[in-house]
Amino acid sequence: MTRKAKKKLNLVLSYLVIFAIGFIMLYPIIWMFFAAFKTNDEIFGHISLLPSTFSFQNFIDGWNGTVIPYSQYFINTALLVLPTTLFTIVSCSLVAYGFARFQFPGKKILFAILISTLMLPNSVIIIPRYTLYNKFHWLDSYLPFYVPAILACYPFFIYQLIQFMRGLPRDLDESAYIDGCGTFRVFWQILLPLMKPALFSAALFQFMWTYNDYFNSLIYINSVKKFTVSLALRLSLDAESVVVWGKVLAMAFVAVIPLIVLFFAAQKYFVEGIASSGLKG
Amino acid sequence: MNKKKKIRSYRKRDYQAFIYIAPWLIGLIVLQLYPFISSLYYSFTEYQITSKPIWNGIQNYVTLFTADKEFLTSLWVTIKFSLMTVPGKLILALAIAVFLNRNLKGINLIRTLYYIPSLFGGSIAIAMLWKVMFMDNGVVNAMLGAIGIKGISWLGDPKVALITICSLEIWQFGSSMVMFLAALKQVPSSLYEAASIDGAGKIKKFIYITLPQITPIIFFNMIMQTINALQTYTSASVITNGGPMKATYVMGLKMYKEGFSYFKMGYASAISWVMFALILVVTLLLFRSSSSWVFYEDEGEF
Numbered sequence: 001m002t003r004k005a006k007k008k009l010n011l012v013l014s015y016l017v018i019f020a021i022g023f024i025m026l027y028p029i030i031w032m033f034f035a036a037f038k039t040n041d042e043i044f045g046h047i048s049l050l051p052s053t054f055s056f057q058n059f060i061d062g063w064n065g066t067v068i069p070y071s072q073y074f075i076n077t078a079l080l081v082l083p084t085t086l087f088t089i090v091s092c093s094l095v096a097y098g099f100a101r102f103q104f105p106g107k108k109i110l111f112a113i114l115i116s117t118l119m120l121p122n123s124v125i126i127i128p129r130y131t132l133y134n135k136f137h138w139l140d141s142y143l144p145f146y147v148p149a150i151l152a153c154y155p156f157f158i159y160q161l162i163q164f165m166r167g168l169p170r171d172l173d174e175s176a177y178i179d180g181c182g183t184f185r186v187f188w189q190i191l192l193p194l195m196k197p198a199l200f201s202a203a204l205f206q207f208m209w210t211y212n213d214y215f216n217s218l219i220y221i222n223s224v225k226k227f228t229v230s231l232a233l234r235l236s237l238d239a240e241s242v243v244v245w246g247k248v249l250a251m252a253f254v255a256v257i258p259l260i261v262l263f264f265a266a267q268k269y270f271v272e273g274i275a276s277s278g279l280k281g
Numbered sequence: 282m283n284k285k286k287k288i289r290s291y292r293k294r295d296y297q298a299f300i301y302i303a304p305w306l307i308g309l310i311v312l313q314l315y316p317f318i319s320s321l322y323y324s325f326t327e328y329q330i331t332s333k334p335i336w337n338g339i340q341n342y343v344t345l346f347t348a349d350k351e352f353l354t355s356l357w358v359t360i361k362f363s364l365m366t367v368p369g370k371l372i373l374a375l376a377i378a379v380f381l382n383r384n385l386k387g388i389n390l391i392r393t394l395y396y397i398p399s400l401f402g403g404s405i406a407i408a409m410l411w412k413v414m415f416m417d418n419g420v421v422n423a424m425l426g427a428i429g430i431k432g433i434s435w436l437g438d439p440k441v442a443l444i445t446i447c448s449l450e451i452w453q454f455g456s457s458m459v460m461f462l463a464a465l466k467q468v469p470s471s472l473y474e475a476a477s478i479d480g481a482g483k484i485k486k487f488i489y490i491t492l493p494q495i496t497p498i499i500f501f502n503m504i505m506q507t508i509n510a511l512q513t514y515t516s517a518s519v520i521t522n523g524g525p526m527k528a529t530y531v532m533g534l535k536m537y538k539e540g541f542s543y544f545k546m547g548y549a550s551a552i553s554w555v556m557f558a559l560i561l562v563v564t565l566l567l568f569r570s571s572s573s574w575v576f577y578e579d580e581g582e583f
Contacts, residue, residue: 014385017380018380022391022394022395025397025398026394026397028414028452029398031410032410043413043420044418044419044420046423047427094301094302094304095301095302095305098299098300098305099302101298102294102298102301103295104295104299105291110302110306117313119504119560120317121508121512121556121557122512123553123556124317124320124553124556127323127540127546128315128316128317128319128550130540130546131330131546132315134330147312150304151307151308152304152305153309153312153313177294183294183297187301208402212401213403214404214514214515215403215533218537219541230404230405233405233406234405234519237519245413248409248413249410249413252405252409253406255404255406256406260397263396263400267393270396271392271393271396
């Protein structure tokens with residue numbers, strides 16, 4: 001075999017391996033989509049991927065299968081996730097600006113605290129937070145999600161935005177100051193537009209994490225009419241003695257669609273956000 | 282040499298920083314430091330949410346480690362879970378990142394596809410999917426049957442159930458992989474060229490160039506993944522609910538049960554502090570050892 005042919009064969013084999021692994025990884029998701037059309041008999045004990053008929057009955061039954069329809073759960077989820085994401089971005093970018101562009105007394109120690117809170121696990125603060133919210137009568141509302149976002153309790157995003165801001169030339173600020181701009185105007189009109197990619201990627205991750213969150217919603221929200229999609233899914237699992245899995249999977253699939261759509265619409269920001277997030281850590 | 286003591290003078294403008302970091306400062310004190318300290322305090326008390334906490338010294342911890350078999354089980358299960366998922370995920374992510382790190386056409390598409398499972402994180406939808414697929418008569422066993430392998434009781438066998446839960450976690454190696462790929466791209470090619478001239482082979486290059494260059498990112502990932510793994514909750518709760526025979530009863534489940542089903546806040550706080558102590562020990566050990574294996578090109582001066 002010539003060297004060239006050998007190289008080509010190598011390349012073809014590489015692609016085969018890559019796509020085989022990719023296929024195995026994505027198979028569960030593909031299977032979930034088709035299983036959403038199946039009956040229990042078809043889901044269990046069969047290996048065929050395709051359902052016998054493409055009937056949307058599972059989706060209709062699942063959608064209306066709990067006390068209130070899924071449309072309400074989706075509205076609730078939007079009411080929880082979207083403001084939380086927006087608040088996070090606004091507060092974290094302001095705090096990042098404070099850290100990245102000013103030399104203030106106590107900065108080193110505060111920055112060290114910021115970094116150490118990166119490793120502060122949620123479990124260790126959740127009980128006092130719960131009792132605190134209980135005292136404020138915030139339980140069973142979305143305030144336990146909004147308030148930490150407003151108060152920039154997400155050191156990960158602050159850190160990421162600081163890193164990004166440090167990459168922007170300081171001359172921009174200085175020349176704006178000479179032109180008589182105040183600090184807020186520098187932030188708002190000069191830095192913020194340049195930070196769009198970083199803000200966008202932080203927003204995507206906060207959206208994804210809040211959307212997927214189950215533990216916190218479980219603890220803070222208890223009336224069904226305020227349930228998010230995550231909690232509703234749990235409900236549909238416990239609702240009946242004989243679980244109609246097609247229905248459950250249909251709703252599980254509907255629940256992951258927003259993430260998939262968002263991912264494909266904005267994959268550049270996802271992948272770049274991930275790639276840059278820990279590099280200089 | 283005359284050493285001038287540097288006195289930093291702050292400009293008037295610099296004090297405005299406090300306005301910008303004010304939300305974070307308030308959040309730090311009210312929603313992070315206060316809960317952090319009070320959960321330590323609660324852990325030494327008997328505290329039902331309806332009444333005031335009553336000091337009872339180290340009683341909670343004594344009960345946890347001597348009388349509460351369920352807790353000791355959960356501690357052990359959590360450690361096993363972390364020992365399987367963190368290295369499993371990182372090794373897989375690194376291996377595939379290294380494999381993908383060359384001039385391949387369509388690398389962006391491949392990266393995207395591999396990342397998809399990570400999108401779903403700890404989502405309940407995917408945990409439900411895992412539950413259906415790994416049931417005794419589920420599709421996984423059906424597939425094994427088709428190639429002549431006898432089915433395994435993925436969720437029912439205490440020896441296997443934890444592995445099934447771990448597999449869900451390891452499946453989501455994509456985000457670490459993307460980070461590693463980005464780090465690999467930053468390794469200066471001049472290093473490889475120099476090594477080639479010295480006659481180093483592929484494996485030598487990997488061990489002496491690639492690995493040292495990307496240790497900071499491996500280190501960062503290891504710590505973050507460990508913190509997450511020790512707190513895991515959703516998958517064990519949804520897929521097996523801690524069973525069979527407590528084989529997947531992680532500490533997150535135990536804490537939830539004591540704190541939010543029985544409202545024994547003091548006892549649950551003690552559990553959360555054991556969890557935190559574990560995280561602290563692991564992090565410190567990693568940091569301690571890091572000086573011998575993590576390579577920083579520049580000390581990030583801030």
